[in-house]
Amino acid sequence: MEWFRKAKAGLTRQDKQDIPDGLWTKCGGCGEIIYARELERRFWVCPSCEYHFRIGHAEYIRLLLDDGVLEEYDRGLISGDPLKFKDKKKYPERIADAQQKTGLADAVVCGIGKIGGRAVSFSVMEFAFIGGSMGSVVGEKVARAIERAMTRRIPLVIVACSGGARMQEGILSLMQMAKTSFLLAELVEAKIPYISVLTNPTTAGVMASFASLGDVIIAEPGAQLGFAGPRVIRETIRQELPPGFQSSEFFQEHGFLDKIVKRTELKPTLINLLTFLSGPNSGVMEKTGSTLPMPGGLPESPA
Ligand SMILES: [Zn+2]
Structure with a gap:
């Protein structure tokens, strides 16, 4: 036993x-x-x-979304093998293994859910899928999640967990940083709020693009955050790093984070932030039997 x-x-x-x-x-x-x-x-x-x-995408969906329900979009997007990349394994084999292990097509799950009765465009990354790395599928799905927030005029919430860009897709994975950042600049123009939730770890290409571009950036306690890892930095600058370097707490002390939020407080914090950023009525679904806003989204709050 x-x-x-x-x-x-x-x-x-x-x-x-x-x-x-x-x-x-x-x-x-x-x-x-x-x-x-x-x-x-x-x-x-x-x-x-x-x-x-560390918990996975399914636990965050249960924890954060009302009734644990996400109406998923773009589930069918799967990665190609543009570079015919092979390390210890061929890239398609690595993808297939990760798909079998996680039941996901790639390292992010995106859709529409509700947080405290308010519809949001929600994305959550899955570290168990090749370290939550961002290739063209993750980038495209996040890009579509940003566009969905714009089209429907609902807030965007992304729970990040990633070791960075996916080296097996080379420059195509790095391009996702520019693509998602560009769309987030449009989201700012459209005055749609974006809350970025950083979990352990959020690093490299994901941190250097959408994860660090939230109107509000919150993180779980003790998460490893940063761009390059501590060993690379230590060897490059040839200096010892300060204690707690690259932790949520260090990032907050240095002004990069708005708030460290315990997991048990994540949902109430998101509800408060969404209310504050969106106005009390914007995006709240009426109980009319329809679970989604009509195409074109709800009217903006007059507040
Ligand atoms: Zn303990």
Whole structure:
């Protein structure tokens, strides 16, 4: 009976931060042994030290969206293999493995959901899909999520979790940074609010594009944030890095983050922010049986 699953040999530090699959698990923060059901009840936050275990796209959808419901769009977009890239595996094989492991076509899930009764264009990244890396599919889906927010005149919320651009697609993945950033500039012109939620980790090409361009940027405690990793920076500048470098807390101290929000407070915080940014009535669905706004979106709040 495998009631306590020990960490498997060869797991990386990142893997250990994922949702544990045994009945009991050891906290990555304080080392305490915790009953997994208790953790699940607390949204995978350690009751002793508030260490935030990494959770996946499905948990964020359940946590943040009303009734845990997302009307998904662009599910069928799948990546090509433009460079015929091969490292240890061919890129199409790597994609197929990730698809089987996660049940997703690529590393982001996008659609329309409601937060506190207010419709939002919602996207959430999945780290288990090739490190949440952004290739042409992730970039295109995020771009369409931004366009959907503009067309329907509803706020945009993106939960980021990514190791950066997807090297297997070379320059095509880097182009997604420009594409999403350009569209976010249009979103600003259209006066549609965008809240960026950073989770552990949000780095490199995703951090250097849409993740850092929110009107409001919030992060979970203790998330690793940044562009290049600490080892690369240390070796480049040949200096020791300050303690806590690249953590949410360090970013907030240096003015990059608006707020650090515990996972248990994420949804109420989003509801408050959306109300503040959109006006009290804008985007709230009437209970008329229709779950989505009509094409063209709801009228703007007169407030
Ligand atoms: Zn702990």
